[in-house]
Every structure is written in C-alpha cells, then in structure tokens.
Amino acid sequence: EPEVTQTPSHQVTQMGQEVILRCVPISNHLYFYWYRQILGQKVEFLVSFYNNEISEKSEIFDDQFSVERPDGSNFTLKIRSTKLEDSAMYFCASGQGVADTQYFGPGTRLTVL
Amino acid sequence: QQQVKQSPQSLIVQKGGISIINCAYENTAFDYFPWYQQFPGKGPALLIAIRPDVSEKKEGRFTISFNKSAKQFSLHIMDSQPGDSATYFCAAISTGANNLFFGTGTRLTVIP
Numbered sequence: 001e002p003e004v005t006q007t008p009s010h011q012v013t014q015m016g017q018e019v020i021l022r023c024v025p026i027s028n029h030l031y032f033y034w035y036r037q038i039l040g041q042k043v044e045f046l047v048s049f050y051n052n053e054i055s056e057k058s059e060i061f062d063d064q065f066s067v068e069r070p071d072g073s074n075f076t077l078k079i080r081s082t083k084l085e086d087s088a089m090y091f092c093a094s095g096q097g098v099a100d101t102q103y104f105g106p107g108t109r110l111t112v113l
Numbered sequence: 114q115q116q117v118k119q120s121p122q123s124l125i126v127q128k129g130g131i132s133i134i135n136c137a138y139e140n141t142a143f144d145y146f147p148w149y150q151q152f153p154g155k156g157p158a159l160l161i162a163i164r165p166d167v168s169e170k171k172e173g174r175f176t177i178s179f180n181k182s183a184k185q186f187s188l189h190i191m192d193s194q195p196g197d198s199a200t201y202f203c204a205a206i207s208t209g210a211n212n213l214f215f216g217t218g219t220r221l222t223v224i225p
Contacts, residue, residue: 004156033211042218043157043202048211056211091156101147102213104156 002026004105006092012111013082021077021108023092032075033093033102034067036060043091049075050098082112116140117205119216126223132190134219136203139184143205147213148177148188151200160201161188193223 005024013019025032034046047057049067064080075094079086089109093102118137126132136146144165149157163170163177163186170177176189190197203216 031211035213043213043215045212045214050211058212098209098211101159101162103159104149106154106156 004092004094004103006090006105006108008108009106010109010111012113015084015112016081019079019082019110021079021090021092021110023075023077023105024073025075025092025094026103027073029094029096029103031055031095031098031100031102032067032069033095034077035091035093035104036088037091037107038088046077046090055098079110082110084112086110087112116214117203117216119203119219121219122217123220124222126193126221128193128195128223128225130193130223132188132193132197132221132223134188134201134203134221135185136187136205136216137183137185138205138214140205140207140214141184142207142210143214144208145206146177146179146186147204147206148175149202149204149215151202151218157202190221193221195223195225197221198223 007022032049035043037043047061048055066078089107091107092105095102147162148160150160151157161175165181174191179186200218200220202218204213206213
C-alpha cells in the first residue's frame, strides 16, 4: 500500500539555524500539506500546495517558512531561522483532491536547542 | 478560535467495552469529517470518515454517528481491544478548502 514517507525521523538543530524537512508524497496525489503537532497538543495546519504553488497557509506559516517541490517526487518544508518554539512534530500529508482524504506521513520530530 | 471541540481528553475502557468519543463543530460549511488514529511516534492514520448526507457509517468495530442539526459527531468503538489504545482525533474540512481542522485528541486506554 502506498504511503507518505518523511526524512529525517528526528532533527536536532541550534536556534537560528536553517532546517529542511523532506517528504515523498503518494505518487498519484496532487495536493500536498504540512502540519505540525507540538508535544501533547492537537495537529495544526501549516500550508497546502497544489500545482507548484501555495494554495493556502495558516497564521503559523510566516516568512521564515517556505515550501518547495524541487522535483517530481519530493516536497520540502524549510524553516529559515529556527526558534525554540518551532520544536514539534512536523507531518507531511498528501491527497488526490482538495478536501479529499489526506494521508499522513510518520512525521519528523524537530528539536530546537 | 476552536473550530472543532473534542471530548473527553482521555478515556479508559475495559476490554470488550464500548469507547465513545464526541466532537462538535461550529462551521456549517464543513462537509467531510474524518477520524484519525495516532500511535505514539507515528503520524495520524485515517480510521473512518463521514459526509453529512448520512447519519451513520460503520466499518467493522468502528461507527461514526452524525447529527447535522446539533453539529455533533461521535466515534464508537465496539468490543474495544488493547490494540485500540491510541490517541484519536476528529477533524473537519469544507469543500474547496485545504486545511483539516483537528480536535484536541482523546487518549484511549483499553485495559485487558
């Protein structure tokens, strides 16, 4: 069964450093998403991406965040200058259509020291 | 602003019992309501979903009940098993939208 994969599983970084989180969505999906989950809290939407551009973003997704689909398979989330409060699990998701079922990857745990 | 409210926060059920988790929403534009199951260290996995044109959907031991007028929906797990112990999230999304709104989660523990 096809699944969303994410790398790395755990990323530790110093405050102020840049990080790139990588995702490989399910191959025939057209919509891609990033969510985050601060420890013990609910899953929060960050951004959605379709047709090589951002289709929607939340208030959390400020100028320090960016997304890219550099090739036909990868989907990345870049945090330009990490802050302590960026520490969270980051989940990539993909779906076939807008408002359709979203399938989540296993997540990347980001720890900012 | 909490678009989807979920209760209880935690739930302990004996093996074989029924687990019930409730959610309520505000936005009447929501028209797709999935439930996700999450094990520690894993991503949310789709469990079952419903659209508001039906009042109930059943898949195996899992049933969603939907009350459109009350803007509430619930997950029932029949014959709960220790392997069902996980965190369950309800969610909602509206047609044409991109972001799922998640509830705050319910940590279910099924005691053998």
